[in-house]
Structures are given as C-alpha cells and as structure tokens.
Amino acid sequence: MDAEATPLTTDWVDLTKDSALIRHVPIRIPPPTATTALKPNSSTSYSPEEESIEARITRIKEDESEVKRFFSITFSADRIVALRKLYLTELGELTALHFDAFTQDEKVDYLLLKNYLTKSIDQLDLLEQRKPDIFNLLPFAWPVTQLLQARQRVEVSKLVPKDVAQDLDVSARQAEGARKMIETGNLTASSKAAAYRTAEAARELLSHLAEFYAFFHGYDPQFDWWTTEPYHRLVEEIHLLISAITTHLIQPRGSESDEIIGDAIGRDALLSALAAEYIPYSPEELIRLAWDHYDWCLTEMRAAATELLGYTGPEHWRTALELVKSDVSDPGISHMEFIKSLVDEGAAYVKSHGLVTVPQLAEQTYRMTMISPDAQKLNPFFLGGQDIEVSYPSSREMDHPTKLMTMRANNRPMCRATVFHEMIPGHRLQMFMAARHRPYRQLFGTAFYTEGWAVYWEMLLWARGDFFVSPEARIGTLFWRMHRCARIIFSVKFHLGEASAEDCVRFLMDKVGHERLMAEGEVRRSLMVPAEYGPLYQAGYLLGAMQLWKLREEVIGTGGSSCREGEENEKAFHDRVLRAGEMPIEMLRALILGKELTKGYKTEWKFAGDPEVAAFAGNIR
Template sequence: MGVDEEGWVVIPSPNRRPSCPTKLATGAYARSPAPSIEPIQDRIVRVVADLKELKAYYKLETSVARFERLYCFYGSELDALREQPFDGYTQEEKVDYLLLQNYLARALRTLGLDRERDEAFADITNPFALTIMEWAEARMRTEKLDAREVAASFHELVGKISSVRDAVLDRDPNKYSREAGYRAANSVVQLRHHLAEMVDFYKGYDPQFDWWVSEPYGRLDAALMELSAFLREELVGIQPGDKEAIVGQPIGREGLLTELKAEFIPYTPEELIKIAEKEYKWCESEMIKASKDLGYGDKWRDALEHVKNLIEPPGGQPVFIKSLIDEGTDYVKKHDLVSVPKVAEEAIRMTMIEPARQKVSPFFLGGNRMQVSYPTSEMSHADKLMSMRGNNRHFSKATAFHEMIPGHHLQLFVAKRIRPYRRLFNTPFFVEGWALYWELLFWDRGDYFTLPEDRIGSMFWRMHRCARIVFSLNFHLGKMKPQECINLLVDWVGHERSAAEGEVRRSLNGDYSPLYQAGYLLGALQLWELRKEVVGSGKLSEKTFHDRVLRANFMPIAMLRALIMGKELDREFESEWRFYGDI
C-alpha cells in the first residue's frame, strides 16, 4: 500500500474516489483535536470506541456514505499514527504501534476490496438501491420526510425492480459470477432490512406517513423479497426454500497474499498447502501405528470406524464432557504447565447446541462456556447416529481441553483482564493456534493420549486441521468447489458426511475470514517453533512461556515472537520468519 501525489492511501477502490471534506490542503486527513502525543494504548482504545460509533451510525453495508466515512477514518488515523514518536516507545508500545498500523492498513485494503466486489453487481442493484439508501440515510439523520414524496418514490422503485429482473434474464450468461450473484442477493436482503427499519421509525408516529406510505411500502418490500429469491435462483442456482446450499466468496490468490501479509506470514498459499500435505502424511503414519495396536493393521479407517462407535448414551454426554474438562485442567496444574486462575476454573458453564445450529456446528464449541453438540429426540435416526459418532468419547478427549483449559476458556479469561485493548487484533493464528498448540504439546508429552483409541481421536482432529488448510486455501484460489471440499473431509479425514457439510458451510458462509480455517494448524506450528526457540534454548521455563503468551493477548504470532524475544523493531516491520522446516 502506498500514497499518491495528493496524499491518498492507494487501495483497490471503485472508479469514484471518496470525497472527504475533512482532508487538509497538505494531503493529510483532518482529525478530531487530540493531544499532540497520545499514549498508544489510549489511541487503540479510542479507535475501537470511535469505530463502534461510526459503524452503528453508518450501518448500510453497501452505501457510498459508509465507504467514504470509514475510508476517511482509517486514512486519518493512519496519518496521525505515523506522526507519533516511535523511536521513544518501549518494546510493548512499539508492538502496539505496529499492531494498530497493520490493523488500519488492512482495514483500508479490505474496504477497497469489498467495494470492488460490490461494483461487480452494481448495475443490478443501483437502479433501486441508491434511492433506498438515500431514504434510509435520511432517517438516520432524523429528517422530516415528505410522506407523499416517499410514497411516489416507493411506487416508482417497484417498477425499477421489475426492469432489473428483465435485464438479468436477458444478460450475457458470463456477465455475473455465481459469487457476485450471491453477494447481490444478500445485498438486497440487507436493503430490505434497512428499509423496514426506516419505515418502522416513522410508522405510527406520523399519520401522514402511514396514510401515504403503507401500501406502496408493502409492494416494495414484497418486490425486494422476490428479487432476492430470484437472484439466488437465477444467478447462484439455489432453488426457493433451499437453506442447505453452500456458495462462499473466493478472494483469489492476490487476496490471500494480502491477508497473509497482514498476518506477517512470508509464505505463499501454495507453500502452506504443501505444509498441510506433509503434516497429513505424518498424521496418517501415526494413525496406522494406533490402528495396528487395535488389531486393524494398516486399515486405519476401519480402526477409526471402531472408535466412532464408542459413544456416550443419551443423557450421559454432558457429565462425560465435564469429566474431560476437569481432566485437562488437572493435567496442566499437576505438571505446572500454565497458570490457572481460580475463577477461570470455578466458573465454567455448559449449554447444549440446538439441532438447527448443529448444521453449522456439528462438534462442540468452547470459549466462555462449553457448548455440547449431541442429538435431540426429534432429530432423524440417521442424524442422531452421525452426531453421536462425530462426538464420540475419544474425539471428545482430544478437544475438551482445546475448548476450555488450557485452551480457549483460559485464553479468553486472561484476554479480558490483561491488555484487553489488544482484542482488536484478533487473529485465528493466535486464537485457534493457541488451543491447537496444546493438542500438539499433550501428544508430544506422551502421557496423555495413552490408549490407541485416544491417539486415533487426536490424529483425527490433526488430520482435520490439515484438510482445513488444503480445502480453504484451494477454495479461495478457485481450485476447489464446496462439494469438493466436503469430499476431501470425508475421504482424507473420515468425517461423517453431514458433519463435513456442516464444517464446509461454517467455513465458507462468510462468518469467518478467508484464513480462519488455515489458522488452526499454522498458528499452532508457529507457537511450537517459538516454544523451541524460547523454552528449548532455556530462555524461559515452559510455564513462564505459556503465561507470557497469554498475557501478551491477541496478535500475529510473528509479532508475539518479536515481543517475547526482544527483537529490534522499526515502523516498517515485516516478518521474514520461516517457522516451518523443509517443505
């Protein structure tokens, strides 16, 4: 990312440059008055608070006003940050500076890329969307509207939507990608939501508004609902009522490289896929060893089927999972591996995942509380068996501590109490990498996964994380379709098909960042290498190392390495750390 001759940060953006009324003649962005030297921690806290307010006010996701305001905000904060006295900072402050700089630069790039993707279907939505957004933004400004004018506009928009449908039907077959159509359909859903919020604000409080607007609004709302379904069917291929379709939005190789740069990971997507394939081969060899111990020889998939059927009976799963949580907690305390605050251990809660959510969360989850996935009485017989088999005793042993202590529960507990402002820099390589790192450590110690069934359960999950790297990166590279991703999980790992579908749906439905699924194993491997550098060299004890990682709070692992090892930092820090051996 650079700066042009006028002082604008150069990012992928639509043809129309944002108009920033607060831009100074010097080319910098104007900003609210602030102390000439603002403590970096206070700056991060303020940026978080300001962003929360701005995003709540400019909440129309695809509006030009939102894009321009956020563009100006990120740019002005980046300009102001670069005026700060970096060389006078402590190591912790330098890390905070670099984290904030990276966050703002990444936000600008993402903003531009999102805008560019919206431009791909703008001719579908602009004929009606721009007017709807103008009305919604007028409501946000609490303007007094002319109800008759609103009614006439809504009436006209119904006709424009009808014309859009005709244009889509008459289009060049190659004009819109499936992903652009999916994004367009979702954009229409968002517009419908914002329009409803606007009408609800005035309805009932303004008699003139009700009299004029109710009928044309009803027709406009129905037209938008029908258009969204039409776009999903015509451009995406999703039939009406189909809630199981998986589409996703690949970001391409350049998009992945941009994301990897923001994570300070100097590898290409292709290199990361090779790492995953190499790790998978090692996992398969360990699977075969455990399979032989169970009497299945080289046929580890048969041994895996045996383990899947070692299930807890209905009603027994919560108590069993709690016993596993206690086992993991007792283990790290007994071996003095990490500090466990009393409240973190004491206040563990548990809930059950409802059947509908199990379609995207087929396995149990953790964090603030343990969320247990287990079939309910109304689920079909086949779904019950798949859920029980996918959450069997030995799969669960390998993940209960991942989710709770020393995994996510402990991690989030500390993150809320020590340097909580760094939660802005959330990254799956730190969050998921930390929890999976403990799976690697427990395995390496040799005294936790002692039964061959337990070793199979552990290797199942590590193979799963290898497959996640392969299918997610290949999907974003345009080399794999969702169904191929599902097949990979079934064929490589031995997933139940419904669980594989849920995993891919969760990975690609837009709730997770493109690198999220790759972050589990790659983050764990980064922490594993850092542990060798720090603990293996005798610089820190194992417990001190783990406590230091937790107390650092969220950040890319390369930045964590620089912090813990006291690496020299400058404003343009870029990592060259190749954390994995021979690929």
C-alpha cells in the same frame, strides 16, 4: 445537477401502458459529497504526540465503531468514504510518530495498528469492487440507502411523507422490474457468489427499512397515510426479488438445494493476506508443509490402529477409526455429563502439572448450551469459548441417518481430544485472560493466535505422553491433527482456484475420515458466502500452533519444564503469552524475545522446519 446523480422521480422507470414490462435502468452511483460523510479527527482536543499508543488504539477502535454504528448499511458509499477517511487519517498520523522513541511494547502496538489500518483499507477496496453487482441487481438500493441515511441524520427536509411515499413507490417498481428481468434471463450476476452476496444485501435493506418504518409509524399520521401502502409493496417486491435471485441465479433448476457456494480470492489476494498475518510462506509452501505434517499424522495413526486392532495393513487405520466412532454416549443427559467431565479433566490436568495459571472464576463460571439442528449444518461439532456449546442429535428435528451420523462424529475419544481445545487451557482460558490483560489488543485478534493457541495444547498434551495413552485416545486426537492439516490444504487450494467446494468435501472424507454431513458442515463454515471466516482462518489452526511451538522452543528449549538457566519455565511462558494479549504470533515473538523492530518491519521468521515436525512426537516430560 451532477449528470451521475439521478433524482428520485418516475423517470427511473418506463411507466408504459403494459405495466408488466418495467424497464430496468442500472443506476450509476455518484461519489458521496463532503457533506454526506463524517469528518473524523477534524477537531481533536489532543496532540498526536501526546497520545499514548495504547490510548490511540482504544480511541480508533471506538471511532471506528461510531462510524459503523451511524452508517449502519454495510455497503453504502457514505460508510465506505467515512471509514476510508478515518483509516487514512489515522495511518498518516501514526506514520508521522517517532518510532525509535517507543518502548518494545509500544513498537509492537505501533506495528499492529499500522497493519490493522492497512488491512482495513484493503477490505474497503474489495467491498468497492463488489458493489457493482449489488447495485445492478438491486437498482433501488442507492435511493433507499439515501432515504434511510436521511432518517439517520434527521434531515427533515428529505423526509416529507408525500415525497417518501413517491420514493418508496418508485423503488418498488424498480424491484419489480429487476425481478422480471431475472426471471426472463435478461439480468444476471457475475457469479453465484455475487448473487448470494446481493441477496444478503437485500435482506440487510429489509431490516433497515423495517426500522425506518417503525420510527414513524403511529407517531406521524401524515406518514402513515402516505407511506403505508408503498412501504409494504416495496417490502413484498424485495422478498420476491430475493426469491428470484435465489431460484434463478444461486440455485437454478436442477442444482442442489443445499449447494455450498464459495468465493475464491486468488493467489495475489492470498499473498496479501499472508503478509498481513506475518507469514513468510507462499500458498504452495503452506500446502507442502501441511502434507508433510499429514504424513507424520498418518504414520502415528497407523501405529495406533495396529495396537488397537492387533494387525496391520495399508488402510487398517480407517477400520480403527470406524471402531472409535462407534464409542458414543447415549443421547441426552448422558452426553452432557460426559462433556462436563472432559472440561473438568482438562482443567485438572494443566493445574496438577503446573502448566498454566487457571483463575478460579475461569474454571467455575462457564455455561453449557446446545447447538440447534440448523446451526449444526455449519458447526457439526461442539464449540467453546466463553461457554461450551454441545452438538448432538435433536430428537425431533433430525432424521434417523443424520442422528446416527452426528453421534458418530461426536464420539467419546474424538470429544476428549478437543474439549480442552475449546475450554481450559484453550479458548475459555484464552478469552478470560484477553478480557483482563491488555484488552485493547483484541482489535488485532487473528486465527493464528486464537486457534493456534488451542491447537498448540493439542500438540503439547500429545508430546507429554501421558494424556493420550490408549490407542483409542491417540486415534481420536490424530483424527483432529489430520483435520488441521486438511484445513490448510483444502482452503488454500480452493482460494487458488484448484479445488471446488465439492472437491473439499470429498478430500475431508477421503483423507481424514469425516462423515459426509460433517465434511459439508466444515466446508460450508469455511468457504460459504457470506464468509463466516477469512480466507486464512482454517490455515491458522495448525500454522499458529507451529509458530507457538517454535516460540516455546526458542524461549524455554525442548526440555519442557527443565529449562536452561536464566530462561522462563513452561508455566511462566504460557502465562506470558496469555497476558500479552491478541496479536499475530510473530509480533508476540518480537515482544517476548525483544527482537529488533523497525517502522517498515517485514516478516522473515521461518518457523516450520523439519526439526519441529519431528519434535511433535517427542516425549518432553
């Protein structure tokens, strides 16, 4: 037997008379054999040269889904091997194609797919780097994973009830041993973030174990007789182990119970992520760019505050912002009616001014839901997309100060500044169109396109001069524009290792004017492990909008609907963006402007110069 392949026997633990001390033995994980991994594309019924690039993308998306569905344990070695083989095989076949023979649309799809496959391989490399922490703290994870995957493959010879019971019993003892070592300080994680990820991996195993047990329970009397007790003991030990990891490694005695635990990726990884998004700026350049735009926002905020208050001063904008925050809807149905009126207002405005096509179904078939109090810890403001999700105080599950803070954070002027961001012409319209026009490109979705489109409309409605007219309305939308700047600064600085999570919270409070609870929710959503968003997601809001703004200027000029002869008008431009499908904005630019593309295309588009910053304030009607 291979020296690294440890058999499932009682040799894994030291079964001494003193059962309170069970030796923890870190398991070295053998690489999967050829028989354990799928072999994608081993027998295809088509010639790679005959398959269209669109069909190739659709097939790869489905192949990837099949591998992930079958190897459902996200950190299993077999899943990583199968996915890596799929990505490398497809990347090899793709690069062998005759690029120059493609149309412009096909060249864009080629580069998008190549970028996606390369990025997916990089993500597998990162997962490989993180696995040692998981298997060190969860020594039973490898044998349990093998057992679960044997059930998935219906490998009956590996599922003999007596042997399964033995495996579960050994795993339970291993979990117990790991827990006791953690409790005594003899076993630690490389970081709080690693411990957090490990606890999540343990919860994932619990869900798969429950499915495994339910598959046999009640159908096989032998299985029930042998495995019921060791299964339940293993489940109990995993729960206890998760509790020990949380108590001793994530939130030791004396630490805050609701601490925000993030995982900084470092400058090199940020540069790789920026290259994958076709952003030709360094992290430091992005921070400077965000500060430049923040200064513009602050100037405009001070002007609006002077108009509202009737006096000026270095910090009078904060006083004005506090006054705006006091303009709140009554709890309950009143706030729901107000949000509905804002959705209708946004759609009516872009239709009446002929800015973009709004299909009737997109406008009429959305729904409204309420965000739960727990979910508001991550999303303290309303969300949108297919539907509008409203964030407002719960009558029974929030204390009085939290209710007041939530109401202030969801005040009427600030809601008016972003409901259209979430609905029409923002995410609702965007998602509606993406599902109907080149839906295969949804595989290439990015925050720079998704969030950039919605923030672009914040910029455009500001620049038109007739949507945000009152000082309260201007302060409401400028709060969010400052927030977009702050997102770039705090998230990039965090990943550079220059700011802690608490620094980020304080930054949002000091420079934007967030309530404490709202700032914590924003940072938790942005940085908390396991990350809900990628490291550049928060930067994508403003940067993607800047890219679209620059592209708009290149296509239709700075005059809005009065275009130069032979160029598209504003509505045609917006419709074309929506019908192109999801992709990094530079690829959208190459598609719309017919830019020359090569197999090894790299970004050089500097989209954020001083003229663009000045143009945001200009009147383009």
